[in-house]
Amino acid sequence: xGDVAVIIPTxxxxxxxxxxxxxxxxxxxxxxxxxAVIVVDNDPAAxxxxxxxxxxxxxxxxxxxxSEPTPGVARARNAGxxxxxxxxxxxxxxxxxxxxxxxxxxxxxxxxxxxxxxxGPITGxxxxxxxxxxxxxxxxxxxxxxxxxxLVDHPWGxxxxxxxxxxxxxxxxxxxxxxxxxxxEDDILFSALAARGGRFGWAADAWVEEFAPAHRATLNYALTxxxxxxxxxxxxxxxxxxxxxVVRWMVIGAGQAVVWGAVSAVLTLINSPKRARMYDxxxxxxxxxxxxxxxxxxxxxxxxVARLNRSGGA
Numbered sequence: 001x002g003d004v005a006v007i008i009p010t011x012x013x014x015x016x017x018x019x020x021x022x023x024x025x026x027x028x029x030x031x032x033x034x035x036a037v038i039v040v041d042n043d044p045a046a047x048x049x050x051x052x053x054x055x056x057x058x059x060x061x062x063x064x065x066x067s068e069p070t071p072g073v074a075r076a077r078n079a080g081x082x083x084x085x086x087x088x089x090x091x092x093x094x095x096x097x098x099x100x101x102x103x104x105x106x107x108x109x110x111x112x113x114x115x116x117x118x119x120g121p122i123t124g125x126x127x128x129x130x131x132x133x134x135x136x137x138x139x140x141x142x143x144x145x146x147x148x149x150x151l152v153d154h155p156w157g158x159x160x161x162x163x164x165x166x167x168x169x170x171x172x173x174x175x176x177x178x179x180x181x182x183x184x185e186d187d188i189l190f191s192a193l194a195a196r197g198g199r200f201g202w203a204a205d206a207w208v209e210e211f212a213p214a215h216r217a218t219l220n221y222a223l224t225x226x227x228x229x230x231x232x233x234x235x236x237x238x239x240x241x242x243x244x245x246v247v248r249w250m251v252i253g254a255g256q257a258v259v260w261g262a263v264s265a266v267l268t269l270i271n272s273p274k275r276a277r278m279y280d281x282x283x284x285x286x287x288x289x290x291x292x293x294x295x296x297x298x299x300x301x302x303x304x305v306a307r308l309n310r311s312g313g314a
Contacts, residue, residue: 002035003087004107006298010094016049016211021055021063023097024206029104030211035086036062040074044069048265072180077158078173081165089169090250093159093209094264097301099149099207106162109149109203116167116198118188119156120206124201124218134218134274141212149204155190160208163297168193181298184232191236219276224297230287231296239289246291255289256281 006024010017017039024037037059041048052065068079080087088110090103091287102120110118124141126134141157168189179185190200213220230253237245260281267275 002033004030004033004090004103005035005080005084005086005088006037006090006092006103007011007077007084008092008094009039009042009076009080010048011042011076012047013070013094013213014048016213016222017048017094018055018095019049019211020094021052022058023099024092025055025059025100027098027102028100030107031060033107033246034061034103036064036084038066038080039085040066040068040076040083042068042071042073044071072177073183074173074175074180074185076186078177079176080173081169081174085179087165089163089165091161091163093210095213096159096208096210098160098162099209099244102206102208103162104161105149105203105206109201109206110164111115112149112163113151113201114199115151116164116193116202117155118203118206119143119145119152120160120203120208122160123207125209125211127211128214129212129217129292132273135273136280137212137217137219137222139277139285140225141210141216141278142233145202145204148203149190149202152200154201155186155194155200158186158189159210160206162203162206167198169197182296183299184235187232187236188239191239204296219279222276223279223283225230225299226283227287227290228297228299230284231291232287234288234291249288249291253285256285258285260285 008020039048039052045068046069049065051064056063064083066079066083068076074210089113090106102170106118106120124138126137126141129137146152174189175185178187234246234249237249260278264275264278264282267278
């Protein structure tokens, strides 16, 4: 019996889910390591069940379907964990596609580094985006790291990661439901892991591609996400009641907003394609200032279900 479970949370993305699952089925040199591939359907209508049923015969390993009808990104991840007792957990998002050596590279990096959480690089894809915007969006949805596998001093997001259950995922529901609708459940998890002395690793060869859906491959969506990412350091300090840290991050944010905002204005006047990157930096600075409850954008859970209902599921 294998010691690794692959968990893929999903919400009304049948084509993307199919692509993600087939990329997992094609993994090389891990046939005796995988105990199950688990799809967590976070749609109240349980719409992913038919997709999983259609693909079950193609899976080299048990393909498990879990319905978590209460929308929320943390709830979905926790539901996947309930469905397995594997000691190692690999997370892949439903808009990602793994390279054939993805899982083997994560596993090798974990052995090499002894890390509690290992992350890999992501190539961003933004099909259909405007030409001037595409380089920025593909970088935004991608992930870069060291050229070599090894220990690193900070974590990334859960998409494309391998976690040691005993140390990185404590308790029956390690992802905080407070982040169900805003995201950042992984930031909360990894901040707590770092506080416990946990170690983070980088698997340089664990490549995945991330395909931004049409509604996300826009400047407005990316800048809203950038604002939310900017909120992260201030919110983390506030959660730890490190008020001097909150003030420090707010001062940094104010400086970033002023400097990069001015640069953005100049680049906008000359219509430079580099302006998107400066907008991003400005948004992150503003996020550090407006980190308080009530300013948090909602990307997941009920907000995403409502958006899908309005758009007819696209």
